Amino acid sequence: MTPGVNLHILAAEFTQxxxxxxxxxxxxxxxxxxxxxxxxxxxxxxSYPDEIVRQFQHHVWNVLQFVSGSRSNDAPHEAxxxxxxxxxxxxxxxxxxxxxxxxxxxFFVSLTDLWxxxxxxxxxxxxxxxxxxxxxxxxxxxxKHRPVFCVPLFHExxxxxxxxxxxxxxxxxxxxxxxxxxxxDEQWQNLNVRHRxxxxxxxxxxxxxxxxxxxxxxxxxxxxxxxxxxxSTQRRLAVVDDFLNNRSNVIVDVLQSALVARKQPxxxxxxxxxxxxxxxxxxxxKIKDEAELYGIFLASWKxxxxxxxxxxxxxxxxxxxxxxxxxxxxxLTEKSLRNYEIVERWKNAVNx
Ligand SMILES: [Zn+2]
Numbered sequence: 613m614t615p616g617v618n619l620h621i622l623a624a625e626f627t628q629x630x631x632x633x634x635x636x637x638x639x640x641x642x643x644x645x646x647x648x649x650x651x652x653x654x655x656x657x658x659s660y661p662d663e664i665v666r667q668f669q670h671h672v673w674n675v676l677q678f679v680s681g682s683r684s685n686d687a688p689h690e691a692x693x694x695x696x697x698x699x700x701x702x703x704x705x706x707x708x709x710x711x712x713x714x715x716x717x718x719f720f721v722s723l724t725d726l727w728x729x730x731x732x733x734x735x736x737x738x739x740x741x742x743x744x745x746x747x748x749x750x751x752x753x754x755x756k757h758r759p760v761f762c763v764p765l766f767h768e769x770x771x772x773x774x775x776x777x778x779x780x781x782x783x784x785x786x787x788x789x790x791x792x793x794x795x796x797d798e799q800w801q802n803l804n805v806r807h808r809x810x811x812x813x814x815x816x817x818x819x820x821x822x823x824x825x826x827x828x829x830x831x832x833x834x835x836x837x838x839x840x841x842x843x844s845t846q847r848r849l850a851v852v853d854d855f856l857n858n859r860s861n862v863i864v865d866v867l868q869s870a871l872v873a874r875k876q877p878x879x880x881x882x883x884x885x886x887x888x889x890x891x892x893x894x895x896x897x898k899i900k901d902e903a904e905l906y907g908i909f910l911a912s913w914k915x916x917x918x919x920x921x922x923x924x925x926x927x928x929x930x931x932x933x934x935x936x937x938x939x940x941x942x943x944l945t946e947k948s949l950r951n952y953e954i955v956e957r958w959k960n961a962v963n964x
Contacts (some may be wrong), residue, residue: 615657615662615665615666615668615669616654616657616665618669618673619650619653619654619657619665619668619669619672620654622650622669622672622673622676623647623650623651623654625676625680626643626644626646626647626650626672626676626679627643627644627647629643629679629680629683630643630644630647632683632684633683633684633685634682634683634684635682635684635687635689635692636682636708638706638708638744639679639682639683639708639710642679642708642744642746643679645739645742646672646675646679646726649730649734649737649739650672652734652736652737653665653668653734653737656736656737659736660733660734660736664733664734667729667733668729668730668733668734671724671725671726671729671730672726674722674724674726674748675710675726675746675748677712677750678710678711678712678722678746678748678749678750679710680712681710681711681712681713681750682708682710682711686711686713686753686756687711687713687756688711688713688751688755688756688757688758688759688762689950690759690946690949690950690953691751691759691762691765692709692711692749693949693953694759694905694906694909694949695709695747695749695765695766695769696709697902697905698766698769698820698906699747699769699772699773701877701882702773702776702876702877703745703773703776705745706744706745707744707745707746707747708744708745708746708747709747709749710746710747710748710749711748711749711750711751712748712749712750712751713750713751713752713753713756714750714751714752714753715752715753716752717752718750718751718752719749719750719751719752719764719765719767719768720749720750720768721747721748721749721750721768721769721771721772722748722749722750723771723772723775725746726746727739727742727743727744727746728743730743731743747769747772749765749768749769751764751765757942757943757946758938758942758946759909759912759942759945759946759949760909760912760913760916760941760942760945761828761942762909763817763821763824763825763827763828763909763913764817764828764832766816766817766820766821766825766909767813767814767816767817767825768813769816769817770812770813770814770815770816770817771809771812771813773816774809774812774813774816777871777874777876778874779812779867779870779871779874779876780805780808780809780812780867780870781805782870782873782874783808783866783867783869783870784801784804784805784808786866786869786870786873787866787869788800788801788804803840806840806841806842807842807843808863808866808867810841810842810843810848811843811848811851811863811867812867814826814829814848814851814852815851815852815855815864815867815879816879818852818855818856818879818881819879819880819881819882819883820882820883820906820909821883821906821909821910821913822856822881822883822885822907822910823852823856823910824909824910824913824914825852826848826849826852826853827913827917828913829845829848829849830845830849833845851863851864855879856881864879867879882902882903882906883903883904883906883907883909883910884901884903884904884907885904885907885910885911886899886900886904886907886908886911887911888908888911888912888915891912891915891925891941891944892925892926892927893926893927894927894940894944895944896944896947896948896951897944897948898948898951899948899949899951899952905949905952908945908948908949909945912941912942912944912945915941916937916938916941916942919937919941920934920937920938923937927940
């Protein structure tokens with residue numbers, strides 16, 4: 613299978629995607645432009661080194677799963693909507709949040725960038741200034757309608773913001789203890805960058821989801837030890853706990869200093885936690901503002917776990933099992949988020 617044959621297949625895929633239904637019309641444009649860039653590479657493939665064509669093909673394959681996963685029917689729409697709001701607080705240009713639906717139990721962010729590559733490597737192509745910032749997030753397909761379980765996506769978005777502004781790298785350049793014996797300076801630096809990336813992503817998530825960040829980490833990786841890429845769960849939990857309780861913490865301090873150096877806002881609590889008594893009556897919650905839009909993730913997480921334990925809500929019948937309880941709480945949360953979005957769209961339509 614040559615890259616050329618693959619590119620024909622990919623061109624057809626993206627042309628088809630450009631005719632699909634997306635919640636975000638920007639994905640249609642993205643699909644069209646991508647199909648256009650593929651057509652260009654096919655036409656000029658003789659003028660580009662084979663390696664560039666091959667790399668381009670890999671970039672397009674990679675982005676395919678995310679654009680395809682962002683179609684109206686496949687995307688975890690409400691979670692994406694909230695993540696876009698969060699992103700706007702940090703990245704002052706319109707960024708697309710795309711999602712791959714996975715058939716495994718994993719959350720990740722993909723940091724490779726097709727349009728950055730196009731701008732850098734395809735010197736014969738005029739994109740007309742098109743270079744969108746795209747956040748590619750992968751989450752389990754089974755969680756599409758389960759926003760309460762999408763808390764790890766805030767952590768993944770934190771990785772994207774960190775990558776964009778090089779916060780962890782900056783913090784290591786600004787502040788790093790000497791390497792201990794038996795490890796080179798470079799290895800020591802890399803290890804610290806990796807670990808601080810995880811701490812930054814945790815703290816970023818905690819700004820929006822508070823303690824739910826730690827609760828979800830405990831659900832996924834309760835007892836992981838230190839590794840080359842990740843600090844131990846115990847250390848990660850402690851950093852977030854210190855941050856949320858306003859206790860001084862060296863990691864929090866060095867990351868805050870790096871944010872100042874990169875002219876970014878400080879990490880701070882940006883949510884307020886709603887009281888979800890209305891869930892007892894199977895009624896959605898009327899979210900008041902963006903702080904509550906973030907805070908409902910924590911409130912719903914707590915509500916769900918309280919109901920799984922003490923089953924005090926009147927709607928929990930004796931034969932209701934954990935999956936009924938989980939589905940009901942996720943459903944009420946999803947609808948509460950959706951109502952907020954609908955009202956916002958309506959207000960925007962009236963004002964414009
Ligand atoms: Zn991470």
